[in-house]
Amino acid sequence: MTETPFPNNAYAIELRNVDIFYGNFRAVKDINLQIEPRKITAIIGPSGCGKSTVIRCFNRMNDLVPSAHLNGEILFHGKNIYDPDVDPVQVRRLIGMVFQKPNPFPKSIYENIAWGARVNGYRGNMDDLVEQSLRQAALWDEVKDTLKKSALALSGGQQQRLCIARTLAVRPEIILMDEPCSALDPIATLKIEDLMRELSTQYTIIIVTHNMQQAARASDFTAFFTMDTDRAGIMVEYGPTSQIFTRPKDKRTEDYITGRFG
Amino acid sequence: MTDNDLMQRSPHLIRRHRNGKIGRAIFFLSTTIGLVALIVLILSIINQSMGLVIVRYTVEPATLSDKPLEDLESTELSAILTQRLKPSRLRTIERDTPLATLSRTQLYNLVMEEIVVPKVQKSFHLDESLFQRAKIEQIASEEYPGAHITFRSWINWNFIVGSLSKSPEIAGIRTALMGSLWIILITIVVAFPIGVGAAIYLEEYASSSSRINRIIQTNIDNLAGVPSIVYGILGLAIFVRSLGDLTQGRTVISAGLTMALLILPILIINAQEAIRAVPNSLRQASYGLGATQWQTIWHHVLPYALPGILTGTILSISRAFGETAPLILVGASSFINKDPSSLFSRFTVLPIQIYNWTSRPQDTFRNIAAAAIIILILTLLTLNAVAILLRNRFSKRV
Amino acid sequence: MEQEMFRPTQQTQAISPFDVHASSALIANLRKRPRWGERFIQGFLFFCGAVSILTTLGIVFELGKESLLFFQTPEVNLIEFLTGTKWQPTIGEFGVLPLVNATLMTTLVAMLVALPLGLAAAIYLSEYASPKARGFLKPILEILAGIPTVVYGYFALTFMTPLLRTILGSETVQIYNTFSAGLVMGIMILPLVCSMSEDALNAVPRALREAAYGMGATKLETALQVVVPAALSGIIAAFILAISRAVGETMIVALAAGSGPNFTFNPFKAAETMTGYIARISGGDVGYDTPDYNSIFAIGLLLFTITLALNILSRKLSARFREVYE
Ligand SMILES: Nc1ncnc2c1ncn2[C@@H]1O[C@H](COP(=O)(O)OP(=O)(O)OP(=O)(O)O)[C@@H](O)[C@H]1O
Ligand SMILES: [Mg+2]
Numbered sequence: 001m002t003e004t005p006f007p008n009n010a011y012a013i014e015l016r017n018v019d020i021f022y023g024n025f026r027a028v029k030d031i032n033l034q035i036e037p038r039k040i041t042a043i044i045g046p047s048g049c050g051k052s053t054v055i056r057c058f059n060r061m062n063d064l065v066p067s068a069h070l071n072g073e074i075l076f077h078g079k080n081i082y083d084p085d086v087d088p089v090q091v092r093r094l095i096g097m098v099f100q101k102p103n104p105f106p107k108s109i110y111e112n113i114a115w116g117a118r119v120n121g122y123r124g125n126m127d128d129l130v131e132q133s134l135r136q137a138a139l140w141d142e143v144k145d146t147l148k149k150s151a152l153a154l155s156g157g158q159q160q161r162l163c164i165a166r167t168l169a170v171r172p173e174i175i176l177m178d179e180p181c182s183a184l185d186p187i188a189t190l191k192i193e194d195l196m197r198e199l200s201t202q203y204t205i206i207i208v209t210h211n212m213q214q215a216a217r218a219s220d221f222t223a224f225f226t227m228d229t230d231r232a233g234i235m236v237e238y239g240p241t242s243q244i245f246t247r248p249k250d251k252r253t254e255d256y257i258t259g260r261f262g
Numbered sequence: 263m264t265d266n267d268l269m270q271r272s273p274h275l276i277r278r279h280r281n282g283k284i285g286r287a288i289f290f291l292s293t294t295i296g297l298v299a300l301i302v303l304i305l306s307i308i309n310q311s312m313g314l315v316i317v318r319y320t321v322e323p324a325t326l327s328d329k330p331l332e333d334l335e336s337t338e339l340s341a342i343l344t345q346r347l348k349p350s351r352l353r354t355i356e357r358d359t360p361l362a363t364l365s366r367t368q369l370y371n372l373v374m375e376e377i378v379v380p381k382v383q384k385s386f387h388l389d390e391s392l393f394q395r396a397k398i399e400q401i402a403s404e405e406y407p408g409a410h411i412t413f414r415s416w417i418n419w420n421f422i423v424g425s426l427s428k429s430p431e432i433a434g435i436r437t438a439l440m441g442s443l444w445i446i447l448i449t450i451v452v453a454f455p456i457g458v459g460a461a462i463y464l465e466e467y468a469s470s471s472s473r474i475n476r477i478i479q480t481n482i483d484n485l486a487g488v489p490s491i492v493y494g495i496l497g498l499a500i501f502v503r504s505l506g507d508l509t510q511g512r513t514v515i516s517a518g519l520t521m522a523l524l525i526l527p528i529l530i531i532n533a534q535e536a537i538r539a540v541p542n543s544l545r546q547a548s549y550g551l552g553a554t555q556w557q558t559i560w561h562h563v564l565p566y567a568l569p570g571i572l573t574g575t576i577l578s579i580s581r582a583f584g585e586t587a588p589l590i591l592v593g594a595s596s597f598i599n600k601d602p603s604s605l606f607s608r609f610t611v612l613p614i615q616i617y618n619w620t621s622r623p624q625d626t627f628r629n630i631a632a633a634a635i636i637i638l639i640l641t642l643l644t645l646n647a648v649a650i651l652l653r654n655r656f657s658k659r660v
Numbered sequence: 661m662e663q664e665m666f667r668p669t670q671q672t673q674a675i676s677p678f679d680v681h682a683s684s685a686l687i688a689n690l691r692k693r694p695r696w697g698e699r700f701i702q703g704f705l706f707f708c709g710a711v712s713i714l715t716t717l718g719i720v721f722e723l724g725k726e727s728l729l730f731f732q733t734p735e736v737n738l739i740e741f742l743t744g745t746k747w748q749p750t751i752g753e754f755g756v757l758p759l760v761n762a763t764l765m766t767t768l769v770a771m772l773v774a775l776p777l778g779l780a781a782a783i784y785l786s787e788y789a790s791p792k793a794r795g796f797l798k799p800i801l802e803i804l805a806g807i808p809t810v811v812y813g814y815f816a817l818t819f820m821t822p823l824l825r826t827i828l829g830s831e832t833v834q835i836y837n838t839f840s841a842g843l844v845m846g847i848m849i850l851p852l853v854c855s856m857s858e859d860a861l862n863a864v865p866r867a868l869r870e871a872a873y874g875m876g877a878t879k880l881e882t883a884l885q886v887v888v889p890a891a892l893s894g895i896i897a898a899f900i901l902a903i904s905r906a907v908g909e910t911m912i913v914a915l916a917a918g919s920g921p922n923f924t925f926n927p928f929k930a931a932e933t934m935t936g937y938i939a940r941i942s943g944g945d946v947g948y949d950t951p952d953y954n955s956i957f958a959i960g961l962l963l964f965t966i967t968l969a970l971n972i973l974s975r976k977l978s979a980r981f982r983e984v985y986e
Contacts, residue, residue, distance in 0.1 A: 278878050278880075278881070279878060281878075281880055282878045282879055282880040282881075285880035285883070285884070286784075286788055286879070286880065288780060289780045289781070289783050289784035289787075289788060290784055290788070292776070292777045292778075292780030292781045292784065293780070293781040293784045293785065293789075293797055293854075294797075295777055295781075295847075295850075296777075296781065296797070296800055296801050296804055296847075296850060296851065296854070297797070297800050299804065299847045299850075300800055300803060300804050302819070303807070303811075303812075303815050303819075306815060306818065306819040307811070307814070307815070310818060455708075456708045456711055457708070458708075459704065459705045459707075459708030459709075460705070460708035460709040460711065460712065462705050462708075463702075463705035463706055463708060463709040464709055467702055467705060467706070468709070475709075477713070478709045478710065478712060478713060480975075481712050481713055481716055482709075482712045483975060484716075484968060484971050484972060484975070485712055485715060485716060487901065487904060487905075487967065487968075487970075487971035487974075488719070488908075488964065488967060488968070488971075489905075489907070489908025489909070489910070489935065489963060489964075489967055490908070490910070491908065491910045491935050491938055491939065491960070491963070492719060492723075492908070492960055492963060492964050492967075493719075494938075494942070495719075495722070495723065495938070495942075495956065495957060495960040496715070496718055496719050496722055498942065499718075499722035499726065499957070500718055500722060503948065523715050526711065526712065526715070527712060530712070554695060554698055555698060556697070556698050556701050556702075580806065583808075584806075584807075584808025584809070584810070584811075585808070586808065586809065586810040586910075586911050587809075587910035587911055587914075587935070587939060590939050590942060590943045591938070591939075591942045593942075613808055613810045613911075616810050616811070616814065617810050617813070617911065617914070617915065620810075620813065620814045620817060620818070620915055621915060628818055631814060632814070632818075635811050635814060638808060638811070639807065639811065642806060642807075642808070643803075646803075646806060
C-alpha cells in the first residue's frame with residue numbers, strides 16, 4: 001500500500017495552523033509541520049510543551065479526552081482528518097500508535113498481534129501475519145516458542161517491541177511513538193532504535209523523545225517545541241536533524257540541546 | 263490506498279460501526295432498566311396506598327346530626343359522644359382523657375372510631391379510582407347498596423401515631439415504629455463501640471503478618487456476606503434460647519443484639535475505610551511529639567476519621583432498619599398493641615408489619631402495607647440523605 | 661493519659677544537670693515502661709475484633725449442634741435428607757431437594773436478569789456514560805440497592821405476579837410462583853452486579869483502551885474484547901457474590917414464591933425455598949426440640965455452607981484480580 005506515491009501531496013501528513021485546547025486552556029498554538037514520508041521525525045522539547053498533545057492529534061487519540069478540541073487542519077492524503085465526515089477509527093487504523101509505557105493486552109502474545117488485524121477485518125492467514133509482524137519487530141526469535149504464553153510475562157523491552165509488532169500487524173502507513181523508550185534500559189532502547197531504522201524504509205515514523213542523543217542518532221528530521229509565555233506550546237524550529245543539532249537557527253533551540261534550558 | 267479511503271468506509275467498517283451503535287443502545291437500555299424498575303416500584307406502591315374505598319358505617323353519620331359531622335363544634339361532638347356511647351365505654355374514655363380536654367379534631371376522630379365505625383368493604387387502587395370511577399360506582403351500587411364511596415389516603419396522621427389493630431381501617435404503626443426505635447438504639451449502643459474498636463484494632467494495632475489478625479480480617483469479610491436469615495437463626499439459638507433467662511426470650515434486647523451482630527461486619531469494614539483514609543503524616547506528627555499510640559489514635563486519628571465512621575454507621579443502621587428476616591426468627595410478634603417500654607418488652611417493627619400485612623389476602627391489608635412501605639422508604643431516604651450530607655462535608659474539609 | 665505523658669519532663673526539670681545521679685535517672689527514663697493503660701486498651705480493641713470470630717464460632721456451633729439433633733431423629737438420615745425429593749415432616753419425609761430446587765430456580769431466574777443487565781449497565785457507566793449521566797444514574801442504582809427486601813417482596817406479589825398473570829394467563833401462572841420472585845430478585849441484585857463489575861472495569865488501565873483505539877478498534881470492540889476480558893476475574897467475582905446473595909435472600913421468596921415445599925421445575929408454580937421454609941417455620945409456633953424446629957438449623961447449615969463457599973470463592977477471585985492491576 002505504501003508503494004503508491006502520494007498523488008496530491010508530497011508529505012505523509014501535514015499540520016496547518018493547528019491550535020489544540022483542553023477546555024479553555026490552549027495547550028499548543030499555531031503549529032505548521034510537514035512530515036516527510038518514510039522518514040523518522042523526532043519531536044523534542046521541555047516537559048509540558050505539548051509534544052504528547054500534538055502527536056496524539058495525528059491519529060485523533062485526543063478525541064478520547066472529552067475536553068480536548070482542535071482548530072486548524074491536519075492533512076492526510078490531502079484530506080483533513082478532523083473533517084466531520086472522517087471516521088476516527090479508520091484514521092487510527094492507518095496511523096498507528098505506540099505508547100510511552102508498554103501496554104500489551106493481558107492475552108497471549110499471539111492474540112496481542114492477531115486481535116487488531118482481526119477487528120479490522122483481516123482475512124489472510126493469521127499465523128503468517130503474526131510471524132511476519134514479529135519478525136519485522138525483531139521479536140520473532142525470542143518468542144516463537146512461547147506464542148501462547150501471556151504477553152505480560154515478557155520483559156519491558158520485549159513488551160514494547162510486541163506493541164510495535166501489534167501496530168505493524170494492522171498495516172498502518174504512519175507509526176506514532178510517544179517516548180517509546182522512556183521505560184526501557186539502554187540496551188532495549190538501542191534495539192528499538194535499530195528497529196525504527198529498519199521500519200523507516202516502509203513506514204513514516206513520528207517519535208516524541210526526551211532523549212537528545214536518541215533524537216540525534218535515530219531521526220532524519222527534528223522539530224523543537226517549547227512553551228510560550230502564555231504556557232501554550234509552540235514549534236520553534238523544524239529541519240533536518242543534522243542541522244538542528246549542529247547549526248540551530250534559534251537561540252532557544254541551541255540552549256535546549258546544549259542543556260542550558262530548564 | 264486511495265484518497266477516498268478516509269471518507270468511503272468499507273462495508274466491513276460500516277458494519278462495525280453499526281454494531282457499535284447497537285451495543286451502545288443495549289448498554290444504555292440495560293442501565294435505564296434500573297431507573298424504570300425504581301419508578302415502577304414506587305408508582306405501584308403509591309398506587310396502592312391511596313384510592314377510592316367503598317365504606318359502610320355502623321351508624322350512619324346523617325342520623326347523628328342534621329349537619330355534616332365535619333362542621334360540628336366541639337360541644338356538639340361531645341354531646342353526641344355522651345349520648346351515644348355505652349356508659350361503661352364513656353367512663354373508660356373519660357378516665358384516660360376527659361372529653362373536655364380534647365380538641366375538635368380529636369373529638370371528631372373519637373366519634374368516627376367509637377360510633378360511626380366505618381368499615382371498608384372494598385378498596386381500589388389510585389389508577390382505578392382516577393380513571394374508572396364509573397365502574398367503581400356501578401360496583402358500589404350493585405354489590406354494596408347503601409354504602410358510600412369516599413377517597414381514602416391510607417397514609418395519614420392516625421396511621422402514623424395510631425397503635426396496631428386487627429382492623430386495617432384504624433390500624434397504625436406507632437408500636438412498630440417504637441419497636442424499630444428501641445432495637446436500633448440497642449444495635450447502635452452495642453455495635454458502634456465494638457465495631458469502631460475492631461476497626462481501630464485492625465487498622466492501627468494489628469500487624470498484617472500475624473496469623474490471628476489475618477484470620478480476623480478474613481472472617482469479618484466473610485461474615486459480611488452471610489445471609490441475614492442465618493443471623494436470625496443464631497439470634498434464636500443464642501439470645502432467645504440459650505440466654506433466655508437473661509433476655510426473657512423474644513424481646514427487644516434479643517432482637518437488638520441479633521441486629522448488632524448482623525451489622526457489625528459492615529460497620530467494621532466501613533470504619534476501617536474511614537480510618538485508612540487518615541493520612542500517615544498526621545500519625546507521624548503525633549508520634550514525633552512523644553505521644554503514645556493510643557494518644558495518637560484518640561486525639562488525631564479518630565477525630566479525623568469520625569465523619570467517615572459516622573457515615574458508615576448510618577448506612578449500616580439503615581440496613582438494620584429495613585431488615586425483616588432475622589426478626590422473624592428472633593420472634594417479632596405482629597399482634598401486639600402495647601408499645602415496647604423496656605429491654606424485655608415484646609416487639610414488632612415496621613418491616614415485620616409490612617411482611618405480615620402483605621401476606622394477608624385482603625386488599626385493605628395490602629393498602630396499609632403500601633402505606634407502611636412509604637413511611638419505611640421515607641425514613642431510609644432521610645437516613646441516607648444525612649449520611650450523604652456528612653460525607654460531603656467530610657470530603658470538603660479534606 | 662495526659663498526666664502520664666508529661667511526667668518525665670517534670671522529673672528531668674527537677675534534677676540539676678550536674679547531679680551524677682540525675683543522668684542515671686534520665687537514662688532510667690528512657691527505659692521501656694509497661695504502659696498498663698495502653699495495654700488494657702489494646703486488649704479491649706483486640707476483644708472487639710475477636711467478637712467477629714465468636715460470631716462465626718457461634719453460627720457454626722449452634723447450626724452444627726441443632727443439626728446434629730435433627731439428624732439424630734429416628735425418621736431422618738443424612739442420605740435421605742440430601743437426596744429425597746419429598747419434604748413432609750408430618751409423614752416423616754425429610755428430603756431437602758424440593759427446597760434446594762426452588763432456591764436454585766429463583767436464583768437462576770434472578771441471575772438471568774441481574775447478570776446480563778448488571779454487566780451491560782456497568783459497561784455503559786464505565787465506558788460510555790458522560791460524567792453527568794453517571795452522576796444521575798449511579799445514585800438511582802444506589803437507591804435501588806438500599807430498598808429493603810420486604811418491599812421487593814411486596815412488589816413481586818402485588819405487581820409482578822398480577823402482571824405475569826395478565827400477560828401469560830392466570831391458568832399458567834399461579835398466585836405464588838418462583839418466576840415472579842426470581843424476576844424481582846434479579847432487579848434487587850442488579851445494582852450489586854453493576855457496581856462491582858464497574859469497579860472491575862474501572863480498574864483496567866487506560867493504557868489498554870488507548871492501545872486498542874490506537875489500532876483502529878471501535879468503542880464496542882475495545883469494551884467487549886479488551887476491557888471486559890481484562891476485568892474478567894473481577895466480573896466473575898461479582899457474579900458469584902450475586903448468586904450467593906440470591907441464595908440467601910429471604911423476604912421476596914417468603915412473600916411471593918409460595919409456602920409449602922413443592923418439587924417442580926415449572927417456574928410458574930408455587931414452591932418454597934430453603935430461606936422461605938426457615939422463615940415460615942420459625943414464624944409459626946413450633947416447640948423447641950421438635951424435628952420441625954431442628955430442621956431449620958439443618959437447612960440453615962446447608963444455606964450457610966453454600967453461601968460461605970460462594971463468598972470465599974468470590975473474594976479469592978477479586979483478590980487475584982486486584983493483584984494483576986496493583
Ligand atoms: N487531558 C488533559 N486535560 C487538560 N490538560 C491537559 C491534558 N493533557 C495535557 N494537558 C496539558 O497540556 C499541556 C501539554 O501537555 P503534554 O502532555 O502534551 O506535554 P508533553 O510535552 O507531552 O510533556 P511531557 O514531556 O512531560 O510528556 C500541559 O500543560 C498539560 O497540563
Ligand atoms: Mg508527553
